Amino acid sequence: MTKPQTTVRTEVLPRVGVDLHLELHGPRLREGLTDALRAAVRSGRLVPGTRLPASRALADDLGIARSTVTECYTALIEEGWLTARHGSGTRVAERAKPLRNPAQNGRTGSRRPSAHGLGPGVADYAEFPRAPWLAAARxxxxxxxxxxxxxxxxxxxxxxxxxxxxYLSRVRGVYADPGQIVITSGFHHGLSVIARALKAHAIDTVAVEGYGLDIYRAVLRDEEMNIPPLRVDENGARVQDLTYLAGVNAVLLTPAHQFPTGFALSTDRRSAVLDWARRSGGMILEDDYDGEFRYDRKPVGALQGLDPDHVVYFGTASKSIAPALRLAWMVVPEYLLSAVTEAKGRVDTVSVLDQLIFTEFMKSGAFDRHVRGRRQNYRRRRDELIEAIEESASNVRVAGMAAGLQAVLTLPKGTEARVLQAAARQGLIVGGLGEFRHPSVDVHQPWSDALVVNFSAVSDSAWPGALRTLRSILP
Structure with missing residues (x-):
C-alpha cells in the first residue's frame, strides 16, 4: 500500500516567518512534521535565526490540528533544534549547525550536527540583560x-x-584601592600584561595547576614563561610542591573554585601558599573567574584580601554578563603598578564607552540583580543535574562543590573516550577532563576519566532535552 504524501508550501512575509516546502510522509503527522523540520534544519535549508510560522498559521496551511504543530515545535525546542522566546516567536536555534554534506557517511568523516552544547567556556547568551544594559547606556x-x-x-x-x-570589597573580600585596579579587555589580556610586568622584575617561571585551560598556558608560553604544573586533588592545587619546584617565582591559581575540577583550595593550602609567597618573595596570580556563583553557602573569599602585597587578583565580566563585553580587571600590588602601566600601554586599550556603561550598570544595582537571577537559575540546573545522575547512573557521580557554571562527572576507569564518542553520535557537546590536563601531569593522578558538563550553556527550553541526552550516554 502506498504511503500517503502531503506536499505543502507556505508563504509568509520574510520578517515574520519563512517560505517552507515540507514533505510529510506516512500516517503519523506529528512525527512526519517533526522529521521534516529537523531535516530542513540539518541540511541547512532553514538557517539559524530563521523565524518559523506561528503554530496556528502552519496548522491551517498543512490542514492539520494546531496541537500537532505545537507538539512538534515543543519536541524540537527540547532537542535544541528550535528556540522560543515571548515576543520573538519560534526560531531555528543558533547552535543548530547544518551538515556540510548530508550525503556523507561515517567512513568519510561525517558528524551529526550538534543538538546540545554543554561544553565548557560558553553560556546561554540569550540571558544578556539587554534592557537594563540599554537603560544604563542612556x-x-x-x-x-x-x-x-x-x-x-x-x-x-x-x-x-x-x-x-x-564591589570587590563587599562581595569578594578583596582589598582594592581604586589606584591599584587596572581595567583590561579580558583575562587573557590581563595575564599577558602581568607576565610582561613580572619579566621586568626578573620573574620568568609561573607554576600552573595541573588541570586548566591550555589557552592560559599558551599565553604564558607566548611571554616566554616556564610553566611547571602543580598536581590537583580534592583539596585543590598541591601548593606545598612549590617548595620543591626549582626556580618558581609565581603561581597561577583558581583557589575559590578550581577549573575544571570544581574543588576549592583547602584552608591549610591557602595558608601554605601565602606562607610560600611571603617566605620566597613569590607572587600569586589569583584567577577568580566565577567567584559570584556559589550555591551551597557564602562564596569563599579571595586570597588577595589576606595578603594584598603578594597577590594579583583577576576578575572578569565574561561569566557574570558576557565575554563580548571584553571587560576584566586586576588588583595589582603597588610595587608592580609602574611595570603594569608600561606593559599595558600609555593610553586606555579598553573601550571607555563600555566602561562608562558598566559603571552605571553596577552603581544602579542592575549588576547585583542580574547576578542573583543567574545564580538562582544555575543552582536549580545543578540540582537537577545531580538528581538526574543519581537516578540513572550508578557508576557516575558529580564531583566538586556546588559552585560555578560547570560540573565534573567522574566516570569508571577507561570509559571517557567511549562516552565522548557516544555524546558525539547524539549531537551532544561535552568536555573530557583529559583535554584540560597539563602535558606533564600523570594521566592517572588523581582522576583518569571524567566529563566536564557546562549546565549554563543552553536555554531553559533546551535544558530538559539536553539533560535527557546526557543521561542516555552515561555508563
Missing part, C-alpha cells in the same frame, strides 16, 4: 563628561575603578 552617556570621549587613563576609567573597589 544614563551613562547623558551624564558623561566630554573628557570621557578621549584616549583615557591607561589603567582604566577612574569611576569604574572606584565602583569596582567597593
Amino acid at each position: 544614563r551613562a552617556f547623558a551624564a558623561a563628561p566630554h573628557t570621557a570621549f578621549g584616549y583615557g587613563d591607561p589603567l582604566g576609567w577612574w569611576e569604574l575603578r572606584k565602583t569596582l573597589s567597593d
Whole structure:
C-alpha cells in the first residue's frame, strides 16, 4: 500500500516567518512534521535565526490540528533544534549547525550536527540583560563628561575603578584601592600584561595547576614563561610542591573554585601558599573567574584580601554578563603598578564607552540583580543535574562543590573516550577532563576519566532535552 504524501508550501512575509516546502510522509503527522523540520534544519535549508510560522498559521496551511504543530515545535525546542522566546516567536536555534554534506557517511568523516552544547567556556547568551544594559547606556552617556570621549587613563576609567573597589570589597573580600585596579579587555589580556610586568622584575617561571585551560598556558608560553604544573586533588592545587619546584617565582591559581575540577583550595593550602609567597618573595596570580556563583553557602573569599602585597587578583565580566563585553580587571600590588602601566600601554586599550556603561550598570544595582537571577537559575540546573545522575547512573557521580557554571562527572576507569564518542553520535557537546590536563601531569593522578558538563550553556527550553541526552550516554 502506498504511503500517503502531503506536499505543502507556505508563504509568509520574510520578517515574520519563512517560505517552507515540507514533505510529510506516512500516517503519523506529528512525527512526519517533526522529521521534516529537523531535516530542513540539518541540511541547512532553514538557517539559524530563521523565524518559523506561528503554530496556528502552519496548522491551517498543512490542514492539520494546531496541537500537532505545537507538539512538534515543543519536541524540537527540547532537542535544541528550535528556540522560543515571548515576543520573538519560534526560531531555528543558533547552535543548530547544518551538515556540510548530508550525503556523507561515517567512513568519510561525517558528524551529526550538534543538538546540545554543554561544553565548557560558553553560556546561554540569550540571558544578556539587554534592557537594563540599554537603560544604563542612556544614563551613562547623558551624564558623561566630554573628557570621557578621549584616549583615557591607561589603567582604566577612574569611576569604574572606584565602583569596582567597593564591589570587590563587599562581595569578594578583596582589598582594592581604586589606584591599584587596572581595567583590561579580558583575562587573557590581563595575564599577558602581568607576565610582561613580572619579566621586568626578573620573574620568568609561573607554576600552573595541573588541570586548566591550555589557552592560559599558551599565553604564558607566548611571554616566554616556564610553566611547571602543580598536581590537583580534592583539596585543590598541591601548593606545598612549590617548595620543591626549582626556580618558581609565581603561581597561577583558581583557589575559590578550581577549573575544571570544581574543588576549592583547602584552608591549610591557602595558608601554605601565602606562607610560600611571603617566605620566597613569590607572587600569586589569583584567577577568580566565577567567584559570584556559589550555591551551597557564602562564596569563599579571595586570597588577595589576606595578603594584598603578594597577590594579583583577576576578575572578569565574561561569566557574570558576557565575554563580548571584553571587560576584566586586576588588583595589582603597588610595587608592580609602574611595570603594569608600561606593559599595558600609555593610553586606555579598553573601550571607555563600555566602561562608562558598566559603571552605571553596577552603581544602579542592575549588576547585583542580574547576578542573583543567574545564580538562582544555575543552582536549580545543578540540582537537577545531580538528581538526574543519581537516578540513572550508578557508576557516575558529580564531583566538586556546588559552585560555578560547570560540573565534573567522574566516570569508571577507561570509559571517557567511549562516552565522548557516544555524546558525539547524539549531537551532544561535552568536555573530557583529559583535554584540560597539563602535558606533564600523570594521566592517572588523581582522576583518569571524567566529563566536564557546562549546565549554563543552553536555554531553559533546551535544558530538559539536553539533560535527557546526557543521561542516555552515561555508563
